Amino acid sequence: MPQVYIGRCRSYEQAGVDAAIRQAVAALGGIERFVQPGQRIMLKPNLLLLKGPETAICTHPAIVQAVAAMVREAGAVPLIADSSGGGTSHNPRSLRSLYRISGMEQAAAASGAELNMDCEGLEVPCPEGGLVKMLDVMRPATQVDAIINLPKLKTHGLLRYTGAVKNLFGLVPGRVKLGYHTKLQDAARFSEMLLDIVLWARPALTIMDAIVGMDGDGPSAGRPKEMGLILAGEDCTALDLAALDIIGMDPATVPTMRAALSRGLTSGRAADLEILGERLGDVRVPDFDAPSHGSFDVTLIPPGIRRWLTNQFVARPHASGRCTGCGVCAENCPVGAISVENRRARMDLGHCIRCYCCHELCPQHAVELKRPPLVKLITRA
Ligand code: SF4
Ligand code: SF4
Structure with missing residues (x-):
């Protein structure tokens, strides 16, 4: 039974x-279960x-600093690293801005962690991959002894939810991610790759x-949502299952969970988890808003008419008046x-x-996901 720890932190x-x-x-057994003296440990936050920090x-x-300090005390070297897709990790200069604005620079200084400046990627074999047998990953991920995954609990446009599993997509270097989106266009195949x-x-x-997650139109344009929780565990799928239970989102509507279920990585039932710390029933967030545009799995549409039906049924991106034309x-x-065109x-x-x-990735949160008229008519919303 996979263990998930749930603790309060206001x-x-x-x-x-x-x-x-x-x-x-x-x-979960102490830091020495996860980190050995002399190791190099990558700390992988979400630096989208x-x-x-106030934007959630x-x-x-503060989370990264706390974990880095524990890794240092265990005699290992923490390295803070992420490679987001929005042009913030292409070169050391953009990385320095990212670390300064996100607060990682201060967290590293206070804890003695290193900040990654290596923007190169490598292709690595993934023999256990169900879909992808060769992966593109950021080079530092291949040079550490272990990774500690530090996701943020948020909603997500494509996948409805982002947490432990989705956060590791940040190991794929910057814009190399675009190729994965192109090749794996539907949420189901994208989730298999994750x-x-x-x-x-x-x-x-x-x-x-x-502690503060994001609901509504995450992962960047949603609403910071005070939850007051920290979740921890070894099994990413189990952690996501517990998180979904807390926010009241049905795992069957989350593509990464459906993929994990079909691979036998989870039962999809929170009752099958061993919960340590707070009980699930005591920490549920009843007013956590799912993404407003809903979700629709395009793989359910026959390929021949997929493009036409996608336009009729799947939420459309649209640049609002906040667009600056950047x-x-x-x-x-x-x-x-x-x-x-014309700054829009x-x-x-x-x-x-x-x-x-x-x-x-829109820095102005100007891209809205609009439900097509047919869906509005059917759902009368
Ligand atoms: S317009 Fe937006 S949603 Fe559509 S393919 Fe491009 S990035 Fe993706
Ligand atoms: S929608 Fe407008 S503001 Fe947002 S990324 Fe695109 S051009 Fe920039």
């Missing part, structure tokens, strides 16, 4: 976070955008920042479906594959 005040993380790791987009630096990354990375430990979405659209992004819906990278 704010990001450092002493409280330190105590909560220590309690979590102790409940150049945004500060990135893993909070599980392959988990199998390759095998994080020693995952500690999830759910072009980040156009640079990151995997199929080149975005142009910027235009999405070519005939070519759009509904990956929602534009929604995820």
